[in-house]
Amino acid sequence: DIQMTQSPSTLSASVGDRVTITCRASQSISTWLAWYQQKPGKAPKLLIYKASSLESGVPSRFSGSGSGTEFTLTISSLQPDDFATYYCQQFHSYLTFGGGTKVEIK
């Protein structure tokens, strides 16, 4: 099984901050990686697919990068609506999620 490790698990930030979340795969997954945003009581929402492709309708302040085993999700200027939990997910071999990163208000 491919394990996905996210860091940090919690991140405190202020509106306007640049935020970076890291995701590491236990083996190479090329660019078969997605990022999701989840708010309390809601289903996950797809933000990024194929490591760096922005899903339609997602603000351009979200960006993804990486390949192989190391990936990052960056929010260029944190907005009030962005306080949520973020998950990475690999879909190279079956589908597995990272442990999540909660972005909270500093």
Added chain:
Amino acid sequence: QITLKESGPTLVKPTQTLTLTCTFSGFSLSTSGVGVGWIRQPPGKTLECLAVIYWNDDKRYSPSLKSRLTITKDTSKNQVVLTMTNMDPVDTATYYCAHRLIASPDRSFDYWGQGTLVTVSS
């Protein structure tokens, strides 16, 4: 417009079998490349993909839960059914179904249902 909705019991007893139904609209499970998956999330924990079924009846299961899971589809009813046997309190979770299209580009799970909370307790 693609929509999915989960239905099933909110409470099951330990050792019982859980049956969940995903009813969807806006796409067909007979279209090449289309799949529907089940993902669960215990309270306060991360997401776990349980099973995925594809248009060609290919089925993929979580390696750790494979012996307890069965996923089927009814294309005429636009439904996907997941059964999980021998339920335990640790299976208490919100269960989601989601759409997948393994085409170019593959966007993994791009549309999700609202989820249904299943509690396992005697």
